Amino acid sequence: MGYLRFKILVLFLFGTSLFGQVKNIGLPEIRNYKRTDYKGGTQNWNIDQDKNGNLYFANNNGLFQFDGSTWQKYPLPNSPDVRCVKIDPSGKIFVGGYSEFGYYKTNSKGKLEYVSISKLVNKQKIIDFIWKIHLYKNEVVFQSFARIYSYKNNQLKIVDAPDRFQFSFQIKDHLYLQDISSGLLEYKNGKLYPLKGTKIFNNTEIWGMFPLPGDKLLIATLNKGLFVYDNQGVKPWNTEANSFVKKNNSLGGVAFKDKFIVLNSVLNGIIICDTNGKIIQHIEHKKGLQNNTVLTSFIDNKNNLWLGLDNGIDFINENSPFTYFGFSYGISTVYASVVHNGKLYVATNQGVFYHVWNTPFREDNFSLIEGTTGQAWNIQVIDGQLICGNNNGALVIENNHSVRTLDNRGYFGFKKIPNHPNFIIGSNYNGFAVFEKGANGWVFRNQIAGFKKPSNSFEMDNSYMWLKKDELIYQMGISSDFKKFSTIKTYSNLSNTLKGIGSIQTLNHTVYFQTNNRFFRYSQDQDLFFEDQKITALFKDIPKIYSLKQDSEGNIWYIFKESLGVLSKTSNGNYRNIVAPFSSLTGNLVNNYLSINTINPKNIFIGLTNGLAHYDSQLLNNSVRKPTAFIRSFSFPGDTLMFGNSQNTFEKQKIPYKSNRVKFTFSSPSYENIDNIEFSHQLEGFDDRWSNWSPITIKEYTNLREGDYKMNLKARNGFGVQSEVTQIPFTISPPWYRHFVAYFCYIILIIAIIYYIRNRIKIKIRKNRYYETIEQRRLYLERESKIRKEQFDLEKEIERLKNDKLQTKILSKDKELVTNTLQIVKKNKILKGIIHKLKDINVDSFDESTKFQFNKLNKSIVREVNTDKSWKDLEKHIKNVHFDFLKRLKEKYPTISPRELDLSTYLLMNMSTKEIAEIMNISSGGVEVSRYRLRKKFGLNKKENLTGFLMSI
Template sequence: MTHLQLKILALILFSTSLIGQVKNIGLPEIKNYKKTDYKGGTQNWNIDQDENGNIYFANNNGLFQFDGSTWRKYTLPNAPDTRAIKIDTNGTIFIGGYSEFGYYKPNQQGKLLYTSLSKKVSKKKVIDFIWKIHIYKDEVIFQSFANIYIYKNNQLKILEAPSRFQFSFQVKNHLYLQDVSTGLVEYKNGKLTPLPGTTFFNSSEIWGMFSLPDNQLLIATLNKGLFVYNQGKITTWNTDANAFIKKNSSLGGVTIKDKFIVLNSVLNGIIICDSNGKIIQHINRKKGLQNNTVLTSFIDHKNNLWLGLDDGIAFINENSPITYFGYNYDLSTVYASIVFNGNLYVATNQGVFFSKWHLPFREESFSLLEKTTGQAWNIQVIDGQLICGNNNGAMLINNDQSIKVLDTKGYFGFKKIPNKPNFIIGANYNGFAIFEKTSKGLEYRNQITGFEKPSSAFDIDDSYLWLKKDDVIYQMTLSDDLKKFDLIKTYPNISKMTKGIGSIQTINNTVYFQTNNVFYKYSQDQDLFYKDNRMSLLFKDLPKIYATTQDALGNIWYLFNESLGVLAKQNASQYKNIVTPFSNLTGNLVNNYLSVNAIDPQNIFIGQTNGLAHYNSKLPNNSSSKPIAFIRSISFPGDTLVYGNGKTTYTKTKVPYTSNRVNFTFSSPSYEHIDNIEFSYQLEGFDDKWSNWSPITIKEYTNLREGHYTMNLKARNSYGIQSDVKQVNFTISPPWYRHFIAYFCYILLIIAITYFIRNRIQRKIRKNKYYETVELRRQYLEKETQIQKAQFDLEKEIERLKNDNLQTKILSKDKELVINTLQVVKKNKVLNGIIHKLKEINIESLDDSTKFQFNKLNKSIVREVNTDKSWKDLEKHIKNVHFDFLKRLKEKHPTISPRELDLSTYLLMNMSTKEIAEIMNISNGGVEVARYRLRKKFELHKKEDLTGYLMSI
């Protein structure tokens, strides 16, 4: 095939693939769902999708709904085996199974409730299986083998088959049915109209009908192949697709944008062909399906393909510009790839594999080149020669795939030496080696001495060989004879201001040094690295990159965070940053070996740990559209509200306080790379900020306080694109004791209590004032009484003092009286003595005058003694003054004698023993005896004072 023919074929492929975006190179992403995933039956007979993106499957164990996060099962009453499903624009899900058909519709809580229409059919009629459902104009058609049931305006009409229906098909605005005796009939205006010439199919089962250009119909039969019907004429569709169906049997299919047809088979998966019957893609069990029998196929809103299998479900991402050559093509980890002389060569960890390279690309596995088994680090074309860097040596691969080993040391890669066209330098496990072009071909020349470290990646310019190793830049100068390094210089940093080294790369034939997205060149004259503003500006707003490489088209590819991006060259000075299509390669790229092989814009190969990825940069990446986030349900004890069924309206929900444990479920019906869908949420009124991105689709909040809340949710797909924020508002009702009515009652109660307390306080104030007045009056009276009492006491005290004073005076007078009395007694004694002495005088011897005077004197003395009453006055006075004392003493001691009373009185008057003896006319000893007897009568102890005791009475 000439180069011009290749270009024409590439242009044809490019133009058709742009229309339908079905690639014929590699395999799209395939995800299988086993029955253990959706917990249902094995067979899936029909598939549909609602306006919200949810996918529904008619399974032999019920109806299954998948929202991208959760599978839900709905079972028909008395008929778990379902066969057909169709969803209208209002979200009503019409479903049919064995002897049962009807529809599911969401109620006010969003839960799907089933309404049976088969109950409108007479029990005498056997319904059997409902195989197909069509929404035709304003009618819903349920098709069984015996009848079609027409549902319109809540009324059900039955139209019987002319003989027996097989299946029915809706092609654009036409509804066709196969009758086993009449052939194909068209339903319109409530009647069945036969299509001429279609009795040809009476002996076969028609499983699919598709539209072809020029109003032709493509008819797929179970065992006889594919036929074209055009105005009553039936012809065999002699195409590759027909050959496939004849061999593997057809189970119908579906069209993709009226440009491509998906044909299901019994034995060998599916094929996708164009309107000319050319097979574009073949997917079977060997290429990733879990089952080769495909019962139904469906194109979703994003033009991705769903397959209902005889055992399970499959999703095929047809809406991606990237396909894969992986284990299905016998490839493992890919380090490099190249197209050379009509073959695609791939260097892997198992060796070098190759496959024929032609357009359109044929489904051929890759073959291993002999003698290359082992780690192949690189494969490249230099000056028209295919060289492989292998663990087993440097290998030259000829056109007939024969291998010439140039050197047995392990090699990483090769580069031409500037200004020395006949020499190539290779990086090996022991440093570097030189290869020379000779008349015999490329030959190993010598190992370069002076540097013996393994070097996996290097760059070379006119003056130096540059190598980054161990976070150091090596600058090495080759000798003229290419046998040694004359100079080896190291740079730990690119500059004093810039720490660390990111990567070394050659872009546009210039060696650049990069760190932190800033690019530098080396100035040999000044021996320093200086910033290149133009290159640095290209990477200014990109995330931190780790490696870059330039492909053959001038595009600059870069690695960041185990992800891949490209600055696609638009013209000589402009680049467009593209990241989105490569998000699915994240984590699968080979560390330190960025492998990009750009053959042309439609054929770019990227090495991965699990094979080779093919990228067509001219295909639109529709899967990068903004995803949709759904708050799928909100649950709390006692109720569950489901959103996303039918026409979703997020109404404000009231949750009782006793059910303030709220559970949310999330979904995003973005089925491409579904495992990479992530969610972030924020509950306004509870969360201060958005949560971290997470694939978890459930969030529960407990013990929420009463108030208004808004649940915000956003989703992010595998391309990093975020959805719009979805919101659900709800209110937690307060407990009865914090309800508005309760607060109103509280206010009334507070007012009543305040009023009551105010009155009580006022009454208490009045009462307190009264009591205070009474108390003041009492205190006044008490004070007055105290004053009076004090005055009285004072007067008493004065009186007492007066009495004491008087008593003191009396005692003093008594004392004086006693003294005077004693003196009188003494005087009387003296006078009595004088009288006795006078008697002894003999008066007879005296003269008369003297005798007279003597007698007169004697009489005067006698008269003085006889007339003195001092003693009697003293006794009387003592008894009068001490009457009370004597009375108390007599009461206390009734046995006391008068004589002892006198002694007690004398003792009270503090008279001495001598004075008492004189008054009582006894001796001093007699006084002491009397005192002793008195103490004994008073029963006093020895230490007690008798006078003190008497004074206390």
């Protein structure tokens, strides 16, 4: 749909006019470029434009290039001051400065390189300043004060001035020069020919020459005014323009569309006049120029005007259907405007101002109507009377100065009451009031009771007054005597599916209610809102609107997103949507006050926050032509390529992987609405889709992988028109480790590794088999050793068990031996008792034989007792058997006595106390005492078993 609207707009504009014209109403848009913007010198002497739309400025600090986005500086060698610039069809940029002239051309990387032509001049000749450059036939002519230098086929031809040149001018196929003593000269075939009757200019300087109808020449002098030359003589051009030049001095100018002439001045800016000398526009410092001294003027490829000033550069958007009345005309924010009795009235935040409305429009300030100072909300004509809704009240303005107050309350606006031509209703700060038309005009009648809320948005139909307030629609019925509101009803929605209220407006004498671009009417019979499909269809493809208004021509104006559009009514009753021309007004419209005053298609006034805009819908706006998008530079570490100078195509670039960080800068030399130019880009091979539209002119990509890429760029101007796609292909080489040679090496290496690994695996398998055999042998030997060890342990255990059994047997034998020994001891004790008793027997009474037998028996018993060594053998045997025990006990308890050792041995043998007492020849109590002492020496408590302790040693 956007493309369709564009085509309709272009057809419409081309159908109205093929050529624009200079408007004489208001001021065109003026944009200032200060020296801080382009970072150069103050004075700008000359301007030219290349085929890509880039502008070049000859500045006293070098040559400056402007592409709509960025400024580039190109200084001349040995001469920072550049006085002239001229671009030939091949793209060479010829420049001239002090003692230096030559040209810039693009090198293989698109950068501008300087080639000096002045080096062909004999070094003994002083060149001085080069003031003018002309592309004359097949020559390039450089003009200084002393001579001209004709450059052709890399050869330089010099023509000296008869006396001293001033300046030179090319008119179509003729090249003219002024000499201070010979008048005007024409350069032909390398020679100079004087023009008849032109020595009159010897006492002044000629700064400009322009073609006039009838093969006449208009000559602009510095201080003598304007003259016309007709090949026979010279005569003054007695016109408005001549009076201006005589007063302000001329610094030349430029012809504009073969219909107009721009004249630069020293003291008062510029004027644009027609070929009859009538001033169409006068633009100077108070109207927006940075200063009043204009050194040069230039018409670009879209018929816009560029001025090189004594300090700065100015752009004047002459190729626009808009002009403006702003601070230079003495007005500020405009809420409404109207033409009445030959005057243009505007309601502003400072009061009501007026200006004479005539043709041509006189350039002077608007005048304030006394008595209206303050906020003026509206100005309108009702039945021939000019009524103003003002903060000071309802005012009637008569004869531009007489003000009659109808009511002292502040008013927003007024509307007629349907079917009651002598009554109007006004919206004021306290509600609504009624005014009645009497013999002397409108008079205040009464305030309507029942509603005291202020509102500036209300409409009237045959039955009700409708207003929007607090997100509600109020339906208000007025009593027959207009004294009060008889009914008040509110609506928060227009239907069950739509929430909220957008706006209320009257279209074709019918009140419509709008929300989300859907339009409804009210049915009184059914008491409901129903949708008007026909009106809704008009806004189907339009962004959400906030307010709209129908003008006197039937056009419907609407506001969306702080922008303006119009449904222009055609002769067949259809509507054509126009949006593009109004983009320059975006953000400058007055909120909630859509001020459109359509006098006729050529004169439409639009209220702005900073003044008043005049719109001529019949003027062609060449800005709707497709813009051109340029990728101005393509940078990567190590190099930069420039595009858009003259050479636009390059070979596909191969970038090493180490430089895989790239940066692009963009431009679109469209200067009419430069703040609204946007770009969209896509890097094929990296981006999946186009980027969002953005005014950013730089894009950088980092860490790109190897591969083929293509940078695509398109631009969109402020009118929504898109450019063709610009493309730059490039390739990023892979890193060495991802190069095809590297991959070949990788394959060879992989094969070698596989071969090596295969051999290693084979060797490993053989080793593993060998180690497995060794391991099996080791395990077998370990198992055999373990078996042997287990067998040895078993034998030792058997030996131990045998020893234990033997020990047990020994202990048993010891016990038996001790028992036997004790029996022997008892026997010996008995025998001793017998011996003792035998001693008591009186042997004297025995006979000798008996006595002999008795003595023999006694001796035999004594000998048996004395020869018995059982106890000593027992003691020796016990010590031998328990030698290890006694040794361990002695080592653990060195202080133990031999008797205690014997006791410990008897206890170990589990002998009873009685047995121990008998062996040790002590009483049983003595044994207990010895046991107690032994326990104490061993450090045993009462609960510990002494025998068990001894057995553990």
